[in-house]
Amino acid sequence: xxxxxxxxxxxxxxxxxxxxxxxxxxxxxxxxxxxxxxxxxxxxxxxxxxxxxxxxxxxxxxxxxxxxxxxxxxxxxxxxxxxxxxxxxxxxxxxxxxxxxxxxxxxxxxxxxxxxxxxxxxxxxxxxxxxxxxxxxxxxxxxxxxxxxxxxxxxxxxxxxxxxxxxxxxxxxxxxxxxxxxxxxxxxxxxxxxxxxxxxxxxxxxxxxxxxxxxxxxxxxxxxxxxxxxxxxxxxxxxxxxxxxxxxxxxxxxxxxxxxxxxxxxxxxxxxxxxxxxxxxxxxxxxxxxxxxxxxxxxxxxxxxxxxxxxxxxxxxxxxxxxxxxxxxxxx
Amino acid sequence: xxxxxxxxxxxxxxxxxxxxxxxxxxxxxxxxxxxxxxxxxxxxxxxxxxxxxxxxxxxxxxxxxxxxxxxxxxxxxxxxxxxxxxxxxxxxxxxxxxxxxxxxxxxxxxxxxxxxxxxxxxxxxxxxxxxxxxxxxxxxxxxxxxxxxxxxxxxxxxxxxxx
Numbered sequence: 001x002x003x004x005x006x007x008x009x010x011x012x013x014x015x016x017x018x019x020x021x022x023x024x025x026x027x028x029x030x031x032x033x034x035x036x037x038x039x040x041x042x043x044x045x046x047x048x049x050x051x052x053x054x055x056x057x058x059x060x061x062x063x064x065x066x067x068x069x070x071x072x073x074x075x076x077x078x079x080x081x082x083x084x085x086x087x088x089x090x091x092x093x094x095x096x097x098x099x100x101x102x103x104x105x106x107x108x109x110x111x112x113x114x115x116x117x118x119x120x121x122x123x124x125x126x127x128x129x130x131x132x133x134x135x136x137x138x139x140x141x142x143x144x145x146x147x148x149x150x151x152x153x154x155x156x157x158x159x160x161x162x163x164x165x166x167x168x169x170x171x172x173x174x175x176x177x178x179x180x181x182x183x184x185x186x187x188x189x190x191x192x193x194x195x196x197x198x199x200x201x202x203x204x205x206x207x208x209x210x211x212x213x214x215x216x217x218x219x220x221x222x223x224x225x226x227x228x229x230x231x232x233x234x235x236x237x238x239x240x241x242x243x244x245x246x247x248x249x250x251x252x253x254x255x256x257x258x259x260x261x262x263x264x265x266x267x268x269x270x271x272x273x274x275x276x277x278x279x280x281x282x283x284x285x286x287x288x289x290x291x292x293x294x295x296x297x298x299x300x301x302x303x304x305x306x307x308x309x310x311x312x313x314x315x316x317x318x319x320x321x322x323x324x325x326x327x328x329x330x331x332x
Numbered sequence: 333x334x335x336x337x338x339x340x341x342x343x344x345x346x347x348x349x350x351x352x353x354x355x356x357x358x359x360x361x362x363x364x365x366x367x368x369x370x371x372x373x374x375x376x377x378x379x380x381x382x383x384x385x386x387x388x389x390x391x392x393x394x395x396x397x398x399x400x401x402x403x404x405x406x407x408x409x410x411x412x413x414x415x416x417x418x419x420x421x422x423x424x425x426x427x428x429x430x431x432x433x434x435x436x437x438x439x440x441x442x443x444x445x446x447x448x449x450x451x452x453x454x455x456x457x458x459x460x461x462x463x464x465x466x467x468x469x470x471x472x473x474x475x476x477x478x479x480x481x482x483x484x485x486x487x488x489x490x491x492x493x494x495x
Contacts, residue, residue, distance in 0.1 A: 114362060116355045116437070212349035220351055220373055221359070224366035 015320045035298045042293050052282050052322055059325060060275050067267040070260055074177035077255060082142045082179065085251050091139045094244050095154050097237045098132040101125075101211070104230055104237075120214060127189050127207040133162055134186045137169045141179060177264075180257050187249045190241075211238045270328050282318040337388050344384040345409045348377050354436045357448055367451055374455030381406055382463040391464075399464040399489060400424045406460070415484070422491040427484040434478055445479045453487075461489065468492065 102125050109121035136154040143150050158166060173179060192206035215238060218231040252258065292304050335343070351373075360366045385391070385405050391398050400419050407414045407428065417425040433449050453474050461470030471490050478485040 114355075114358050116358050120352060120355050213352040213355070216349040216373070217351040217355060217359075220356065220366060220369055223369040223373075224360075224363060 012320070012324070015323060019317065019320060035296075035301055038301065039293070039296055042296065046290060046293065049282050049318070052318065053279075056275065056279065056282065056322065056325065060271065063267050063270045063275075067264060067271060070264045070267065071175065071177050074180055074257070074260055074264070075175065077257070078176040078179050079145070081183065081251075082138070082145050085248060086138055086142060086183075088139075088142070090244060091135050091142070092153070094241065095132060095135050095139070095157075097240050097244075098128045098135070099157055101234070101237050102128045102132065104234060105214075108230075117217070120210060120217075123205075124207065124210050124214060127210065129162055130189050131186050131207065133158070133166045133169060134182045136166055137173065137182055138179060140170055141173060180252075180261055183248065183252060184258055184261060187245070187252055190245050191249060208238075208242065211241075266328075270325070275325070282322065340388045341385060341405065341409060344381060344388070348381060350374070350377060353432050353448065353452075357436055357440055357444060361444060367447075370448075371451045371455040374452050375459045378406075378456045378459035379463050382460055386464070394465055394469075396421055396424045396465075396489065396491065399460065399470070400426075402464055403460065403489075417486070423488065424490075425486065425488040427486050428478070429484050431478050431485060442479065446476060449474070449476055449479055457487075457489070465491065 105121045105124045105128070109118045109125065112118050112121065132154070136158070139154060140150050155163065155166065169182065173182070189207055191208050211234065215231060215234055218234065222231060292307065296304060351370075356370065360370065382402055385402050386398075389401075389405070391401065396419060400416070403424070403426070404414060404416075412431065413429050415427045415429070417427060419425075431449075432452065433445050436445065436448075453472070457472035457474075461472065462468070469492055471492055473488045473490075475486045477483075
């Protein structure tokens, strides 16, 4: 993988060097070029960039095709997820566990005076709330899909801030496949990869890891204070969530959903950013050349020479972007 | 379908939990007690892990070679990079470039870090040696170089000489 990255970097550097050399040669030769030669060069450049624009458009269509293909594959799977993987009972059970956890850790955070401990409990509450809201959105979509009215069971448990997040997330789902963004976010918040013992505090830890840490912490506090806490209840909730969310996570990974979403994201990026960047660098010199060319005469030659140099520089950069664009398309 | 040894060890580690050090240190510092309980908790956790690893990999030996193998596996699953230095029948030395104590808050003094380093390493190493070599058959030394700012910390496991 690193070899591939190095070779791409090398090609990129070579292209920049070739581009700079080309521009320098171009700048020097224009001074000695005749009117007829300059006109021929401009005509050829315009035709070349016209072809490039064609290639870009073809690339865009290819990327769009790939995006649509992935979207349709995911959309097909989404109905199965909403109907079977995310059953009503399962969603409600998970939501109940998350509610209990939220209440428990909010109380714990309110009673502790140690900031590090409070941070841990607040982190758990925040993550449990994120997953809670996401499941509420999924429940809403599921009920809609089945033609049932939203019971509002989960919404009534939200405060105004959470409800705003819920509404925003709900409205952001416009296509069927977008439910996988929500499911993936749930799983990422729940089980982000951690290094178990040497977890860096700066790194985002998963809810599961934070809950396990807090269970251990409560166990130790029980031994120290010789008092009973709510540890057994947390252990029970944790175990249930591991079981229920673990099954969803397993299915998600078996269906390669994270990879498909990543490919879609790549295709979407190409479709947008790279296309517009390439378009700017190719269409701009192309249009300028189209304006310059009809005006070019023996008398305007000196005036346009510098402008042609700038457009040529932009054109060379356009070629580099085009090559990068094609490289990206081939890797989608 | 039967799980592979790696998967079984992964499950074994997933079942274990340890209180986050950046949280537990200020709690115990404030309470002024609970250190013995922390060492016991580390001992119990490490014993369970070592017993599990031995069972999954069917390691029957009670020697330094077995201990080295268990240490290698346990550390890699705990996310600690290990570099072996010497392995003989009576001694196993290694260096590590990462430890939990490195990730506690900057406001924790070196003395406190040193104290908790001893508590955790005492519990962890004793569990390892007791479970692999047998009760009180080994001793362990650690130089705490990592918390002092050096890039590596040296650990030495040695068999206790019996008369």
